[in-house]
Amino acid sequence: MRTILKWALGTLVVLVALTLALFVGTRADYSVATLVTEDHTRPSQEIAGIRLHLQIEDGPPDAQTIIVLHGGAGSDFRSLLGLSDLSDTHRVVFYDQRGAGLSERVAAERLTLDGYLEELHAVIAMASPDRPVVLIGHSWGAMLASAYLGSHPDRVDRAILIEPGYLDAEGKAAWEVRAAQYMSGAGYLWQAILNGFRAAHVTGPDAHASDDFLIGRMVRVFANHPDNPYHCGEGYTAPNWRFGSLASALWRDAPEADLDRIARGTGYRGPVLFLAGDCNDWTGALLQARYAAGFPNAELRVIPEAGHDVIWDNPGAAMPVIRAFLDEGAALADRP
Secondary structure, X not given: OHHHHHHHHHHHHHHHHHHHHHHHHOOOOOOOOOOOOOOOOOOEEEEOOEEEEEEEEOOOOOOOEEEEEOOOOXXXXXXXXXXXXXXXXXXEEEEOOOOOOOOXXXXXXXXXXXXXXXXXXXXXXXXXXXXXXXXEEEOHHXXXXXXXXHHOHHXXXXXXXXXXXXXXXXXHHHHHHHHHOOOOOHHHHHHHHHHHHHHHOOOOOOOOHHHHHHHHHHHHHHHOOOOOOOOOOOOOOOOOOOOOHHHHHHHHOOOHHHHHHHHHHHHOOOOEEEEEEOOOOOOOHHHHHHHHHOOOOEEEEEEOOOOOOHHHHOHHHHHHHXXXXXXXXXXXXXXX
């Protein structure tokens, strides 16, 4: 009995010493970007009762509006800013969704598919009240776009869906099985421990900063896994300002009914362009070809030397494909 107590006490001492060593060893000034609710110099607008980080690139007079939907749920539009080049022909609207990026943090009950769709509908009403828009969605943003196509098809002229992770419940189950491979093992656990201690040193600029820091770091660990085809082998380099931890966590537990509503986008009859990265054998060409086949008027283009973040990875190849698709719409609009 005495031996067991000595062993237990020794183990406790080691654990305490290790905890203190990690806490002291990870001490640093970890900066977290300020939200628009605190930093009023950042471009923002109150939409559907929530202060959104929003950037508008004005195009020519009477230009059609493009609405850009970022990934996540919980990320931001920073890696998609290459699409601002389209402002020579279109008005381009970027926004960080509620609870994500630099936009206002909100309670859990507002981070639902209904909430995101209400917000998107309000953004479209603000930016283009009298004319259908073009939707460009990446990853989760493409899933959100699909849900919107199913609920408000009359408000969208055409859509570009860049590697949606899944568009139905079956797809989500398959995605989670593959994702688990990059979120397990000793290396991932060690990074989770280190980043947990680092997050403990984050004291601001707001009450959500520590959790956002931690989840943002772990998302990057996941994306940077050497076997994860989200990147082409050089590492995952797509930037972001700040990750929304609660938005990310809640969408992982989204009800199956929400997934069914995303799947209803396949009823949209307008033109849809799917883009996939050639490096990505997970959510890339094979999966997107299956999804495109479910839409009545869709095509798939594969972008070379690109992983999951197609626009960031290879804008030189992606942008001409996007422009050609938009030009088709312009040509149809000009017909008598």
